[in-house]
Amino acid sequence: MGYLRCNAESAIAVCDPYNWDRSQPRRGRVKKRAVSASNNAAAAAAREFSYAELSAATGGFSADNFLGKGSHGAVFRAVLDDGKLIAAVKPFRSNFAPAVATPGENEIEILSRVRHPGLVNLIGFCAAAEERKLLVVEYMPNGSLHDLLHSGPTRRPPGWTKRIRFALQVAKAVHALHCSDPPVIHRDIKSSNVLIDGKWKARLGDFGLALRGHVEDVRVRCTPPAGTLGYLDPGYLAPGDLSSKSDVFSFGILLLEIISGRNAIDVNFSPPSVVDWAVPLINRCEFGSICDERIGAPSDGAVIRSLAVLAARCVRSTAGKRPGMASVVEALKGIRKRAESPAIWRQLRQRVGRVDEMEPLEDDRDAAAVSNSIGRATVRAGSRKTRKVSSVSIAEHGSDVIGDATAEGEEERVVYRSRSIGSFGEMKLMKADEYYRLNKAAVRTTGKGAVRLRKSRSTGVLNGRRLGRNNSRGGGRSTEMEVSMSKLGIGSDENKGQEKPLFSIVLPSS
Ligand SMILES: Nc1ncnc2c1ncn2[C@@H]1O[C@H](COP(=O)(O)OP(=O)(O)OP(=O)(O)O)[C@@H](O)[C@H]1O
Numbered sequence: 109m110g111y112l113r114c115n116a117e118s119a120i121a122v123c124d125p126y127n128w129d130r131s132q133p134r135r136g137r138v139k140k141r142a143v144s145a146s147n148n149a150a151a152a153a154a155r156e157f158s159y160a161e162l163s164a165a166t167g168g169f170s171a172d173n174f175l176g177k178g179s180h181g182a183v184f185r186a187v188l189d190d191g192k193l194i195a196a197v198k199p200f201r202s203n204f205a206p207a208v209a210t211p212g213e214n215e216i217e218i219l220s221r222v223r224h225p226g227l228v229n230l231i232g233f234c235a236a237a238e239e240r241k242l243l244v245v246e247y248m249p250n251g252s253l254h255d256l257l258h259s260g261p262t263r264r265p266p267g268w269t270k271r272i273r274f275a276l277q278v279a280k281a282v283h284a285l286h287c288s289d290p291p292v293i294h295r296d297i298k299s300s301n302v303l304i305d306g307k308w309k310a311r312l313g314d315f316g317l318a319l320r321g322h323v324e325d326v327r328v329r330c331t332p333p334a335g336t337l338g339y340l341d342p343g344y345l346a347p348g349d350l351s352s353k354s355d356v357f358s359f360g361i362l363l364l365e366i367i368s369g370r371n372a373i374d375v376n377f378s379p380p381s382v383v384d385w386a387v388p389l390i391n392r393c394e395f396g397s398i399c400d401e402r403i404g405a406p407s408d409g410a411v412i413r414s415l416a417v418l419a420a421r422c423v424r425s426t427a428g429k430r431p432g433m434a435s436v437v438e439a440l441k442g443i444r445k446r447a448e449s450p451a452i453w454r455q456l457r458q459r460v461g462r463v464d465e466m467e468p469l470e471d472d473r474d475a476a477a478v479s480n481s482i483g484r485a486t487v488r489a490g491s492r493k494t495r496k497v498s499s500v501s502i503a504e505h506g507s508d509v510i511g512d513a514t515a516e517g518e519e520e521r522v523v524y525r526s527r528s529i530g531s532f533g534e535m536k537l538m539k540a541d542e543y544y545r546l547n548k549a550a551v552r553t554t555g556k557g558a559v560r561l562r563k564s565r566s567t568g569v570l571n572g573r574r575l576g577r578n579n580s581r582g583g584g585r586s587t588e589m590e591v592s593m594s595k596l597g598i599g600s601d602e603n604k605g606q607e608k609p610l611f612s613i614v615l616p617s618s
Pocket residue numbers: 122175176177178179180181182183196198228245246247248249251252300301303313314
């Protein structure tokens with residue numbers, strides 16, 4: 109048996125495991141096994157269609173209903189149930205070596221068992237005749253992410269908000285696959301397998317190469333490597349090398365493609381591989397250079413920095429050093445929050461805090477530093493001359509830690525700063541008792557921690573949960589807002605709604 113080697117110089121090609129195992133029986137026999145999925149209880153949820161039904165629904169597989177062509181045949185739009193159901197009809201394949209295949213373990217069964225809003229879900233199948241095996245899946249009217257990213261100058265390319273949302277939606281779908289029991293490894297994550305639904309949400313489709321089972325399962329251990337060159341994990345050379353981190357690698361390539369608008373492999377460029385081209389630029393912190401030049405870099409530099417670092421971590425050559433999809437999802441949530449936050453929060457963040465600067469990925473050691481830094485926040489305060497910077501783990505520096513500022517023995521975990529922060533005046537994090545002692549200015553306690561603002565000259569319009577609250581202290585009106593980790597774009601979505609504010613800012617209105 110030969111194994112597939114991913115060579116960045118090669119053209120994109122889909123590699124089917126059947127090409128690797130010459131000893132396997134002819135296709136017909138394999139298909140028979142796949143068809144037996146229809147008898148499997150697990151596949152019972154899927155609807156069975158007759159060929160005549162699907163032929164009628166697609167207008168006899170007419171050119172009018174043609175959606176696209178994949179390596180296994182043409183895909184057609186089908187109108188079913190008297191127009192109530194629009195679906196896509198495509199040929200299906202089985203990807204398992206017959207020697208280890210269990211009847212029913214194929215695309216139909218995987219799709220029947222794993223349903224998720226981020227996937228192109230199965231509606232049914234047609235297993236009527238040998239050459240007429242068809243899958244009926246949800247119809248995605250807005251084409252593929254590949255088409256969106258690489259359509260020529262006639263179509264406006266998606267902006268950063270959409271790109272980041274697409275990346276997050278795909279990451280969530282992959283994470284859901286990896287979390288299912290037993291896990292599903294997709295093995296073919298690429299932009300042409302990401303389809304865009306009617307609500308402009310990205311969905312992961314095409315489970316033709318997917319494997320369901322634990323890495324130690326016979327089926328997984330005996331299925332030869334497969335995937336699409338350009339996206340394929342270079343460390344996946346033998347069946348035993350497969351892990352969910354192979355999907356992470358492919359996702360990293362997809363992320364680079366989303367950032368740069370470049371194909372995974374494009375022979376018009378040197379180097380042709382997006383990873384060989386982008387990672388050295390990321391190493392040198394030239395983040396702007398990897399952005400799709402049709403849309404330029406995002407206005408907030410931290411967004412592209414975090415995206416690029418995340419992609420670089422996903423495509424690391426050592427599988428074990430790549431993040432899991434759970435961390436990828438969390439990182440992308442933070443990036444999305446940051447990218448979509450109103451300009452006022454960006455300005456505030458620039459004054460009081462930032463997601464950490466990345467370090468170059470010169471080698472594994474530096475890359476590890478980057479991978480650590482992604483989970484840390486740099487707290488900054490002060491003017492350029494007087495600025496002090498301290499790096500604080502987000503995990504440690506979560507809202508609980510701030511809330512625990514007065515707890516015994518916890519003080520060292522709290523960041524104290526007393527530096528000018530531009531027009532917001534002087535800011536200091538302090539313990540509650542100290543706050544009560546010193547409370548003279550427009551200040552509000554937030555749990556056990558507090559922020560004091562002095563010399564504030566700002567009268568700008570700020571949006572916050574408590575904006576507009578009337579503070580009569582000192583005889584004047586003031587506006588007040590609470591600042592939390594999520595507002596600064598450095599928290600996680602999980603605590604949303606429950607997190608305690610880090611501090612409040614009170615701004616005199618005059
Ligand atoms: N559910 C769907 N809804 C709408 N269009 C679809 C759907 N599935 C596939 N298509 C269209 O058909 C094309 C071919 O899809 P298919 O999944 O067969 O192949 P592919 O993923 O592009 O390539 P390969 O089979 O080589 O992996 C897609 O690029 C897309 O334009």
